[in-house]
Amino acid sequence: MDKSKLSAASIAAQALGWIDPVTKAVTPAIHPSTTYIRDPDNQYRSGRIYARDNNPSYDQAEAVLAALEGAEGAAVFASGMAAATAVFLALAPGDHVLAPKVMYWSLRNWLMTEATRWGLKVELVDTHDLDAVRAALRPGETKLVWLETPANPLWTVTDIAAVAEAAHAAGARVAVDSTVATPVLTRPLALGADLVMHSATKYLNGHSDVIAGALATARDDETRQRIKRIRAEHG
Numbered sequence: 001m002d003k004s005k006l007s008a009a010s011i012a013a014q015a016l017g018w019i020d021p022v023t024k025a026v027t028p029a030i031h032p033s034t035t036y037i038r039d040p041d042n043q044y045r046s047g048r049i050y051a052r053d054n055n056p057s058y059d060q061a062e063a064v065l066a067a068l069e070g071a072e073g074a075a076v077f078a079s080g081m082a083a084a085t086a087v088f089l090a091l092a093p094g095d096h097v098l099a100p101k102v103m104y105w106s107l108r109n110w111l112m113t114e115a116t117r118w119g120l121k122v123e124l125v126d127t128h129d130l131d132a133v134r135a136a137l138r139p140g141e142t143k144l145v146w147l148e149t150p151a152n153p154l155w156t157v158t159d160i161a162a163v164a165e166a167a168h169a170a171g172a173r174v175a176v177d178s179t180v181a182t183p184v185l186t187r188p189l190a191l192g193a194d195l196v197m198h199s200a201t202k203y204l205n206g207h208s209d210v211i212a213g214a215l216a217t218a219r220d221d222e223t224r225q226r227i228k229r230i231r232a233e234h235g
Contacts, residue, residue, distance in 0.1 A: 008183060011067050018060050028060045053232040062214075065204075068183035069196050071216035073224065075231060080179065080199025081106060082231075083213030085115075087144070087175050087195060089234070090226040093119025095143040098136055100127040100158070102151040104177065104199075127158045130166065137170040147193075148177035155180070164192030173223065179203060189218045 006014075019026055036048040048054040058076050066074040077083040084107050091097065099111055101124045111122045125136045127147050137145075145167040149158040164174045175195040176188035182203050188196045198204050200212035217224040 006067070008068055011064060012184075015060055015064050016067060018063075028057060031056045050232075052235055053228070065183075065198075065214055065216055068187075069216040070187055070189050071196070072218060072220045074214055074216040075228060076200070077213035077215070077231060078235075079211050080104075080197070080201055080213040081110070083197050083199075083215050084177065085110060086227050086230045086234070087146075087197065087215065088115055088120060089230050090223055091120060091143055094121065096121040096123065096138050096141045097144040097146060098123050098125050098127070098133065098142060098172075099146040100148050100151055100156070101125065102154050102156045103146075103148045104152045104179075107177075127163060128156050130159060130162050133163055134166050137166060137172065139170040142167070142170055142172040145172050145174045146177070147174065147188075148179075149186070150180045151177075152180065160186070160188050160191040160193055168192070189216065194218050194223070 006016075018028065020028065031051070034051045036044065036046060036050075036054070039045050048056070061076055062074040066072070077086065088097065088111070097120055099108070099122060108124070111120070116122055123136055126132045127145070127149075133145070145163060147158050147160060147163060149160065150156065151158070160174070160176060167174045173194040174192065175197060176193045177197045177199075178186055178188055179197070179199045179202050182198070194217065196216040198214045200214050201210060204214070205212065215227060217227070
């Protein structure tokens with residue numbers, strides 16, 4: 001089966017046709033182990049060190065989300081807030097970031113309190129107004145433009161492609177909170193975004209029985225590696 005040619009509906013329904021190579025189970029197991037055995041020379045050639053970020057239970061969900069988003073890779077987190085804040089923590093104190101005036105209240109509160117105390121220069125703009133975004137961008141200083149579209153709670157819609165073009169011209173990356181749209185309705189990476197965030201607790205899961213977050217990235221670059229280190233080190 002050529003998985004690259006599967007429709008989004010097939011990917012979601014069949015979960016990439018995953019089968020456990022040992023048990024032949026079609027549903028992944030839950031792995032409670034926290035640690036993994038070392039090689040005789042004290043190395044971890046299996047690629048797994050500690051379950052905080054190396055749990056095999058994550059593998060299929062990450063692969064499916066990456067396929068749905070057309071991403072180079074994906075990473076799951078304990079919550080949407082954990083995923084979102086990891087993107088900002090991958091920046092450096094003094095970096096200028098733009099975020100929407102209309103956005104998830106908890107992340108906005110974190111940005112305007114903890115993130116600014118830590119040293120980020122956070123500016124809220126009407127991201128659905130392209131002229132406002134262009135006016136707020138500081139070439140060479142703005143490192144990230146955070147979008148949420150449709151935005152909670154007013155369902156404000158932002159033109160991802162237009163903002164991405166303007167942001168990239170100024171040297172900034174673009175991250176999109178696509179929690180509401182899900183990959184069924186929007187694939188931000190195809191529109192020029194660099195990262196996609198989901199609060200998987202909501203529409204991506206849809207059953208009110210999971211708290212989770214996820215990030216999908218367009219490239220396996222230093223930003224992605226830094227985010228992965230933050231996930232491992234911050235928990």
